[in-house]
Amino acid sequence: MTHDVAFLDALSLDGRVETDRETLEAYSHDESPHPPSLPDAVVHAASTDDVSAVLAACEERGVPVTPRSGGSSIEGNPIPTAGGVLLDTFPMDDVEVHAADRLAIAEPGVVYDDLNDVLAEYGLRFAPGIAAGDRATVGGMVANDASGLNAVKYGVTGDHVRRLTVVLADGRVLRFGRDVAKSASGYRLKDLLVGSEGTLGVVTEVALSLEPVPKTRRAALAAFPTRGAAGEAVAHVMASRLTPGAIEYLDADAVALLNETNDAGLPEAPHVLVELHGTTDAGVETDLDVVRDACTDAECESFETASETEIDRLWAARRDVYPAACDYREDATVAFIGDVVVPVSRYPEIVERAAALADDLGIAAPCVGHAGDGNLHFLPIADLDDEDEFGRAMELNDRMVRAAIEMGGTSTGEHGVGVGKREFMREEHDGAVDVMRDLKETLDPAGILNPGKVLPEE
Amino acid sequence: MTHDVAFLDALSLDGRVETDRETLEAYSHDESPHPPSLPDAVVHAASTDDVSAVLAACEERGVPVTPRSGGSSIEGNPIPTAGGVLLDTFPMDDVEVHAADRLAIAEPGVVYDDLNDVLAEYGLRFAPGIAAGDRATVGGMVANDASGLNAVKYGVTGDHVRRLTVVLADGRVLRFGRDVAKSASGYRLKDLLVGSEGTLGVVTEVALSLEPVPKTRRAALAAFPTRGAAGEAVAHVMASRLTPGAIEYLDADAVALLNETNDAGLPEAPHVLVELHGTTDAGVETDLDVVRDACTDAECESFETASETEIDRLWAARRDVYPAACDYREDATVAFIGDVVVPVSRYPEIVERAAALADDLGIAAPCVGHAGDGNLHFLPIADLDDEDEFGRAMELNDRMVRAAIEMGGTSTGEHGVGVGKREFMREEHDGAVDVMRDLKETLDPAGILNPGKVLPEE
Numbered sequence: 001m002t003h004d005v006a007f008l009d010a011l012s013l014d015g016r017v018e019t020d021r022e023t024l025e026a027y028s029h030d031e032s033p034h035p036p037s038l039p040d041a042v043v044h045a046a047s048t049d050d051v052s053a054v055l056a057a058c059e060e061r062g063v064p065v066t067p068r069s070g071g072s073s074i075e076g077n078p079i080p081t082a083g084g085v086l087l088d089t090f091p092m093d094d095v096e097v098h099a100a101d102r103l104a105i106a107e108p109g110v111v112y113d114d115l116n117d118v119l120a121e122y123g124l125r126f127a128p129g130i131a132a133g134d135r136a137t138v139g140g141m142v143a144n145d146a147s148g149l150n151a152v153k154y155g156v157t158g159d160h161v162r163r164l165t166v167v168l169a170d171g172r173v174l175r176f177g178r179d180v181a182k183s184a185s186g187y188r189l190k191d192l193l194v195g196s197e198g199t200l201g202v203v204t205e206v207a208l209s210l211e212p213v214p215k216t217r218r219a220a221l222a223a224f225p226t227r228g229a230a231g232e233a234v235a236h237v238m239a240s241r242l243t244p245g246a247i248e249y250l251d252a253d254a255v256a257l258l259n260e261t262n263d264a265g266l267p268e269a270p271h272v273l274v275e276l277h278g279t280t281d282a283g284v285e286t287d288l289d290v291v292r293d294a295c296t297d298a299e300c301e302s303f304e305t306a307s308e309t310e311i312d313r314l315w316a317a318r319r320d321v322y323p324a325a326c327d328y329r330e331d332a333t334v335a336f337i338g339d340v341v342v343p344v345s346r347y348p349e350i351v352e353r354a355a356a357l358a359d360d361l362g363i364a365a366p367c368v369g370h371a372g373d374g375n376l377h378f379l380p381i382a383d384l385d386d387e388d389e390f391g392r393a394m395e396l397n398d399r400m401v402r403a404a405i406e407m408g409g410t411s412t413g414e415h416g417v418g419v420g421k422r423e424f425m426r427e428e429h430d431g432a433v434d435v436m437r438d439l440k441e442t443l444d445p446a447g448i449l450n451p452g453k454v455l456p457e458e
Numbered sequence: 459m460t461h462d463v464a465f466l467d468a469l470s471l472d473g474r475v476e477t478d479r480e481t482l483e484a485y486s487h488d489e490s491p492h493p494p495s496l497p498d499a500v501v502h503a504a505s506t507d508d509v510s511a512v513l514a515a516c517e518e519r520g521v522p523v524t525p526r527s528g529g530s531s532i533e534g535n536p537i538p539t540a541g542g543v544l545l546d547t548f549p550m551d552d553v554e555v556h557a558a559d560r561l562a563i564a565e566p567g568v569v570y571d572d573l574n575d576v577l578a579e580y581g582l583r584f585a586p587g588i589a590a591g592d593r594a595t596v597g598g599m600v601a602n603d604a605s606g607l608n609a610v611k612y613g614v615t616g617d618h619v620r621r622l623t624v625v626l627a628d629g630r631v632l633r634f635g636r637d638v639a640k641s642a643s644g645y646r647l648k649d650l651l652v653g654s655e656g657t658l659g660v661v662t663e664v665a666l667s668l669e670p671v672p673k674t675r676r677a678a679l680a681a682f683p684t685r686g687a688a689g690e691a692v693a694h695v696m697a698s699r700l701t702p703g704a705i706e707y708l709d710a711d712a713v714a715l716l717n718e719t720n721d722a723g724l725p726e727a728p729h730v731l732v733e734l735h736g737t738t739d740a741g742v743e744t745d746l747d748v749v750r751d752a753c754t755d756a757e758c759e760s761f762e763t764a765s766e767t768e769i770d771r772l773w774a775a776r777r778d779v780y781p782a783a784c785d786y787r788e789d790a791t792v793a794f795i796g797d798v799v800v801p802v803s804r805y806p807e808i809v810e811r812a813a814a815l816a817d818d819l820g821i822a823a824p825c826v827g828h829a830g831d832g833n834l835h836f837l838p839i840a841d842l843d844d845e846d847e848f849g850r851a852m853e854l855n856d857r858m859v860r861a862a863i864e865m866g867g868t869s870t871g872e873h874g875v876g877v878g879k880r881e882f883m884r885e886e887h888d889g890a891v892d893v894m895r896d897l898k899e900t901l902d903p904a905g906i907l908n909p910g911k912v913l914p915e916e
Contacts, residue, residue, distance in 0.1 A: 099697065100696070100802065100803035101802055102696065123699050151639075151640060175887075180799045180800065180831075180867050181609075181799065182868075184874045185879065185883070186887055187654055191649030192650045196645055212701065241670035242737070243670065280744045283736060341636075343556070344639065373639040410643045411643050415642060416642045417643055428643055429643070431630060431632045435647055436647065454645070
């Protein structure tokens with residue numbers, strides 16, 4: 001579907017408008033395998049006023065607008081499936097730090113790691129701990145309610161949002177929330193925008209709550225005889241009176257990949273990696289004992305601790321699992337990154353289920369996950385050009401999502417719905433989907449904002 | 459305004475319907491001085507089905523429904539100002555604990571302290587730390603997004619809500635959210651309902667995230683030469699890499715009340731009370747040093763530490779400030795509890811402003827506050843029958859709220875909007891109020907749910 005976007009030239013924007021083929025192609029996809037789709041124009045917004053002018057003009061004409069910042073999403077969230085305008089907020093990347101208020105005011109194009117580099121000077125950080133921090137932006141994180149390694153202790157992106165500046169579909173610029181630690185004043189509109197993936201409004205500024213950088217960190221790495229035993233260790237830790245800074249699950253396949261790329265020399269068995277944050281060495285040592293007991297109770301085969309410097313090496317290795325999985329087989333790659341959440345008490349069950357289903361479908365699928373939140377990622381390896389194999393990988397996704405929903409879980413913990421999880425929305429949320437649709441119609445009556453995302457087709 | 463409620467008799471409810479004068483009067487007010495208003499009937503709901511049946515029948519007839527659970531609110535939030543049905547969810551008080559998932563499923567009538575008594579057996583707690591915990595209910599806390607002493611570390615009620623069962627105005631029963639630690643699936647409807655004070659739907663079940671009970675607690679109590687110095691100490695603590703479990707401000711008047719009722723023998727000067735939570739004694743001792751430094755930097759005149767047993771005595775004394783203030787003068791009482799929030803960096807300014815404005819108006823107004831969140835409560839003493847004095851107390855509220863909003867703060871940190879803060883909504887939220895109104899019309903088109911609350915009159 002193409003749209004006439006000549007009207008953009010008449011807007012006096014601070015940012016550039018591009019319509020050349022190369023640019024349109026560059027903005028036709030995210031990092032997912034979901035089919036690309038060309039926009040008719042890319043607008044590089046330089047200001048909230050730009051965003052407002054573009055939205056008002058597009059709404060008047062019924063031209064779709066797909067907002068995007070970093071484009072590192074993996075559910076097709078910013079693919080302009082209906083064409084129209086791709087509204088790029090990546091150029092908006094100002095940061096203001098109010099250290100005394102533990103507050104940062106960031107524009108949507110600010111990259112997570114860059115923000116934390118700035119904040120480190122103040123002993124502060126924005127704490128969800130996203131894995132793609134080198135390219136994920138504040139705008140995308142708010143849009144998808146993203147999170148990662150450290151959410152188990154510090155919460156997800158939405159838990160950190162104090163106030164948003166939002167441009168509505170009709171161009172109105174509004175502030176949702178206040179730049180304070182808490183408020184019981186009126187509806188929590190900011191929280192409705194968080195995770196709405198640009199379908200209800202475009203966020204142009206975010207006031208974020210910050211956490212102090214932990215004074216002391218220590219880690220433990222334990223190997224287990226079975227996936228279920230590793231899952232049990234996770235459940236034991238979370239049932240203790242301890243909240244780790246991070247607690248990751250890696251199955252034997254993931255550990256094998258880690259060994260390959262990092263010469264880690266680990267036993268090829270399921271592992272649990274725990275990071276502890278505290279104010280004193282003595283405190284984290286005590287916590288380490290709790291973790292050791294939990295792992296021993298789950299019959300771990302090894303238990304090693306890591307110092308502050310070793311921890312960063314471990315996480316760097318953990319981050320290499322994904323690229324290594326992409327190279328797992330010469331003729332194949334990671335078809336997509338699965339992302340489900342279950343109650344943590346059922347983590348042992350979901351990790352076993354993942355393996356059984358993958359086996360059943362004849363698909364290799366290394367698993368990792370932010371286990372303390374009950375979050376499991378599976379990385380099915382497939383030849384994308386092999387329709388049968390790719391189909392089986394997709395079937396694994398279907399079955400895993402349905403298994404997670406059946407266990408009381410959710411179809412996506414971190415990546416959002418995008419185009420990839422739409423079909424599961426009704427199954428997961430039942431009648432609440434109708435309410436979502438009503439709210440969408442209220443805030444975007446012309447339906448121009450990121451159409452074809454989040455809400456299922458009727 | 460009276461409504462014909464005879465139709466209620468035809469509904470087959472599990473709970474009772476009452477229309478006798480005594481009952482109507484008992485449910486005509488909350489704990490605030492806002493004018494009472496009689497409902498036409500009180501329905502004591504015994505189940506979600508009851509709530510659904512009542513709402514469907516009332517919507518059909520355009521009869522207002524005001525939900526209420528504990529009735530301990532102090533902004534008139536559950537006063538049935540438009541008459542109709544007072545829907546009492548207090549009888550619904552089941553609790554289910556899933557300790558391994560750090561999850562409690564509670565009905566709206568569960569009292570905060572009772573819930574925490576049950577949870578203590580599992581080493582867990584629901585952590586916002588509300589002051590009126592002996593009568594505040596889960597339903598009311600969700601409706602007002604309530605919080606208290608411990609929100610500075612653990613967040614407000616909304617931060618703990620994983621899933622709500624909600625009955626919409628038309629009687630539909632829906633689940634918003636999932637019983638897991640996190641989900642990026644669809645709009646965060648649960649967060650829209652939190653703090654909506656029964657104007658968007660009636661909550662009949664809440665899945666709450668729990669925190670481990672802290673292993674070690676220690677407290678410090680410091681006296682300061684001026685209010686501003688005490689405020690500086692708070693700002694210093696919050697600018698350190700430490701997040702206290704609680705950090706309270708008390709001005710000299712509040713301390714005098716505390717001395718009177720508790721023989722506390724404290725110097726009649728502004729105080730800051732800090733509670734620290736940790737996993738080891740050594741850890742909290744280190745944190746205590748940070749607090750001592752912050753207080754010394756702010757030129758404290760005394761600094762004393764308290765053990766675990768002494769802490770509870772201190773908090774009990776702190777809770778006595780309000781009843782003592784009510785008896786401050788024989789012919790007067792606390793006119794209302796003021797509740798504003800500012801950025802914590804401006805806490806020194808707001809505490810001085812409170813004193814100056816009260817002086818200016820010739821009103822005594824002891825101040826306390828959950829200072830780490832920038833939250834200040836002021837307790838103006840007035841003879842409620844003395845129009846002039848009560849008027850000056852209300853004027854103090856006006857000026858304080860406007861001062862807080864001007865400093866970037868909010869008109870209410872904990873108590874909600876109710877009828878008391880409606881007039882400030884436009885000033886605080888500007889155009890976002892129109893969006894709130896649009897959402898209200900979408901979810902409650904007949905306008906039956908708690909009319910006359912939250913949204914300002916046009």
